Amino acid sequence: MEETKESLKAKIKIQGEKVRTLKAQNADPNLVTAEVAVLLELQNLQKRQASLTGEESTVKGKNKFTLKTPKGTRDYNEKEMAVREKVFSTIISVFKKHGAVTIDTPVFELKEILAGKYGEDSKLIYDLEDQGGEKCSLRYDLTVPFARFLAINGTQYQNIKRYQIAKVYRRDQPAMTKGRLREFYQCDFDVAGVFDPMIADSEVVKIMCECLDALEIGKYTVKINHRKILDGIFQICGVPDEKIRPISSAVDKLDKLPWEEVKREMTEEKNLNPDTADRIGEYVKLKGGRELLEQLLQMQELTANKNAKSGLDDMALLFNYLEIFGVLDKILFDLSLARGLDYYTGVIYEAVTEQSRPPKLGDSMQINQNSKDFDYESTVGVGSIAAGGRYDNLVGMFASNKKGNIPCVGASIGVERVLSILLQKIELDRVKANEVEVYVIAVADGLLEDRMKICSELWNAGIKAEFMYKNKPKLQAQFSVCDRDQIPFAVIIGRDELNRGVVRIKDMRSKEQGEGGGTSVKRDEMIIELRKRLGK
Template identity: 60%
Template sequence: MARDKGEAKSGFQLKVPKGTKDWDGKDMVIRDKIFRTITDVFKRHGAVTIDTPVFELKEILSGKYGEDSKLIYDLADQGGELCSLRYDLTVPFARWLAMNSSVQSIKRYHIAKVYRRDQPAMNKGRMREFYQCDFDIAGTYDPMLPDAEILRITCEIFEALGWKGRYTIKINHRKILDGIFEVCGVPTDKLRTISSAVDKLDKSPWDEVRKEMTEEKGLDGAVADEIGKYVQQKGGRDLLTELQKDEKLSSNTSAKQGLADMDLLFAYLDTFGVLERISFDMSLARGLDYYTGVIYEVVTEGSAPQTGEGHKMQQRAKKEAKSRNGVNFDGDEDRSNDPSVGVGSVAAGGRYDQLVGMFSGKKDIPCVGVSFGVERIFSIEKARLEAEKTQSSVRTNEVDVFVMAFGGSLLTERMQVCKQLWDAGIKAEFSWKVKPKLPQQFKAAETNGVPFAVILGDAEWAEGKVKIKEMGLSEDHPDKNGVPVEVKNLVEEVQKRLEDTEKVGTDVEALEKMGEVKIEDAEEAPKTS
C-alpha cells in the first residue's frame, strides 16, 4: 500500500515512530491466523491467560536483562512514579507471581506487545514494538517434565503453522555452560559477559567471538581456546553421551547437573515424539540474565544472516524497488535488506527458577517458558504465501448480505430490512446514499465478496416481497435475477442459504483449515460507496 510520507500540513512528519508499523488489510488477517493457531495450542495444554500493564515501575525491570537493559524505553518523568515500557512478558509475569501469594502454580499464556529500542529491520520482523506470545509454567514439579511439555507445545505450534520439517529447536543448559566456563577458568565476574560473547556464535565466526573475549573483555587467550573447543560443538544424544564421558566436565557440580537434566529431557522429548526437532547447540547462551536451566531458540530458513556478493546486488535492486513502493517507510535506518541481518529466532525461552525470588522475599517459584515472536513468524509466513502465490481473493470483512434498491431510493425500506437482519444477528450492510445507483450497489457487494444480495423493488415491496440473489451465479442460471421471498420470512430464508453456503465451505476459516489462505488486499479494493 502506498504510504504518503511528508505530505502532512505545517511541516511535521506524517509517519509512525521508527521501528513500529500499522497493521491492516491482508496482513491483519495473516497475523490473526497466527494468533489463533498459537492460542489454540496453548489452550490445548490447559493454559489460562492474564494481562499486565504495558508499563511497569522502572525498578521492576532493572537488573533483569543484562547488556540489553539499554534498549528499555522509559516514560518521561512527568511527576509521580518512574515507569518503563515492558521489555518482555516474562518479568511482568514473575512480578505478578510475587504479588499474588495465593498462586503457587499456574500455566498462563499472554499475548501482548513488548518494546525494545533496537535497530529495526522491519520486513524481517525485527521491530521496536512487537508482539510476543508467551506460555509459562510456574510451580514445583518433578524435573524436566514441564520443560519437556513446553518444547512439545513449541513443536505443536510450528506444525500447526505448517512448518513441518522447516524448523529446528536449538537447545542448551545454563548449568552446562557455567560448568564449562568454570572448568576452563573464566573468572566469576566475567561469567555473564563471556556468556554473551558465546551467544554471538550463531552470527559471527569463532575468530571474532574469541577476539571479543580476549581483546574487549580481557579474557586470557588460553582460557578462550578451551571454551572454543566446547562451545563450537553441536549434535544430539550422541554429543550428550560424549560430554557425559568428559571427566573434566563431569567432575564439575554445575555441569554434571545440567547434563543429567539434558539426559532426562531427551528421554521425555523422545516420548513426546519431538526429539528429531532438537539440536543440542553448545554455543546457545541467550542474552538474558534470568535463565537458570535449560534454554532454547527456534530457528528456521531465514533466521540466519545471508551473505555473498551476488546476493547483495540482488538485495540492493529489491531494496530500491521496495522503497518506491513505500515499504521502507521508516527510512534509511531500516536494516530489512541488509544481508547481514537475519530474521533471527522465531521463538525462544528457558527455565528461570530465581526470577520470582528477585521480587519477593517470601517465596520463590520455579518457572519455565517460551515466547513466540509473531512479527518474525509473520514475515516468514507472508513471504511463503507470496512465493506460493496463494494470496488472492479471500475477504477481509465478513458481511453476508448487501441490501439494495432496484431503482429509486427505498431508503427507509432498506433500513428496515437491515434492522430485521441485524436483529437476527445477520451481518448486513446497505449503501449510505439516499438514491444509490444499482451498479454501484452491486459493485460494493462484489468487491467485498458478499455472498447474497437482498434486492428491493417498488412493486414487490408493495406486495410484501423482496428478492434474494446469490452473488456470482452464471448468466444462464435460473436464479440469476434472484428469488422472491416474503419480507416476513426473510431472516429464515437468508439463514437457510447461509447454512448451505457454510456447508460447501467457502468461509475464511474453512479455507484456512485446508491450508489455503487466500487473502485480498483490502486497501486496494474500493469500500462500500
C-alpha cells in the same frame, strides 16, 4: 554531521525514485514499507532542518506537525490485522489446549522494577517523563512483569500456566524489513511452580512445536542447550566467574558470526585468555541429537563438574519426555546456544526456520562457517521464531524472602517474525478483512428504508449484513462493494418484488452478471434460506 540542504534534497529524490520503482515492480510489501520509512525519515530531517532555519512553512504548509507515527512504530490496517488476529487465535488455541489462562499487566511498570534485569540492553528501556509522582518505564518484555505479578500474588499462584500476548517497547534501531520495531508484540507462555524435574520444561517445548506446526510456517528446528552445561564448560575451560555471562553472550553470537569473530570478542573486548577461548571453541562447536548427549556423558571432565553433570542429567530426562510427546525429530542439541538473557538458569531453547538463516546456512548444519566464501553480511535472517528456557530465580529477585521465590519455565513465540514469514506467502490484497455475509441491494428507487428494515432483520437474526449509506445508490456501485469486500450473498429488492412479498437471494461468487439471477424467496422465508446457505 549535518547534511547540507542540497545533499538531503538529492537523497530524497533518489529515495523517492527507489520507492516508485519498487512499487511499480510490485516488490515485497515489507521492503516497500521499509524504503518508504527511509524516505519519510529523510523528509522529516528536511522538515526539521527547515524549521530550524525558519523555512518550516514552505515545507509543512499550514500544519505545524509531521503527520506520521513515531519512529519505529507503525499502524496496521484492517487486512494486516485480520492476518495478525488469525495468528494470535491459532496460538491461543494451542495454549488453551494445554490449560493456560491469561493475565494482564500494565504497559508501564515502576522504573525500579525493570532496573538491573536486562544487563547492557537496559539503555533501550523507554522511560515516562517525570510529571510528578512515581518514575515509570514502558515494559521491555512480558517476563519481568510476570515475575513481578507472581511475587505480589505468590500465595495464590504457587503454580500457574499463563500466556500473555501484548506489546513491548524497546528504543532499538528499527529494521522494518526484518519486522524489528520499537513497539512490537510478544507472545509468552510460562509455567510457574515447583514440580518434578523437566516435566513442565518438556511440555513447554511441546507447546512451542504445536504452535509452529499450527501456524504452518514450514520446516523448523528447535535448538536446545542447558545453562548449567555451559557454566560447567566455562568453569572447566577456566573462565573467571564474573566473565561467565559476558563470555556466554559472545558464544550466543555463533549463529551469526564465525568463530574468529567470536573469539576476537572474547579475547580483545572481554579480555579472555586465548587458550581458554580455544578450549571453549572445541566444546561449543558440538551439535547433534541424543547421541551427542551419550557422547558428553562419556567425557569425564564434564561429569566431574557439578554444574555440567546436573545439566546433562536434565537433558537425559528432557530427551525421554520429548520422545513421548513426539517432537524429538525437531530437536537439535546445540552447545553453542547460549541465549542472551541473564535470567535463564536451566534448559534453554530456540526455534529456527529456513528463513531464520541465510540460504547458504540453510540446509546443512555441517557448513564450515570459517570458509572464505561465506558472506556474513547476508547471513542474518529473521532470527529465531520462538525461544525460551527455565528461569528459576527471577521471581525471587522481587520476593522479600526465599519462600517467595517461584521457579518458572517458558517460551515466547516470535509473532512478529512469524507474521513477516507468513506475509511473504500470502497476497495481502486478497485477504477478506470484514466478515460481511449479506449485502442488501436495491435495484431501483433507492428503497433506503426497506433496505434498512431488511438489514435490521438480518442483524437481529445474527447474520452479518450491510447496506449502502445512500438514499439512491447506483446498482453497479452496490455490486462493486460485494466484489471488493468478497461478500458471498446479496439480498436484492425491487419495488414490484416487495409488493409481491418476495426478495431475491443471489450468490455473488457465481459468475452470473448484472442485476438478473438469484432465487426468489418469500420475504418471511429469507432468514431461513440465508441461514441454510451460510451453513448456520
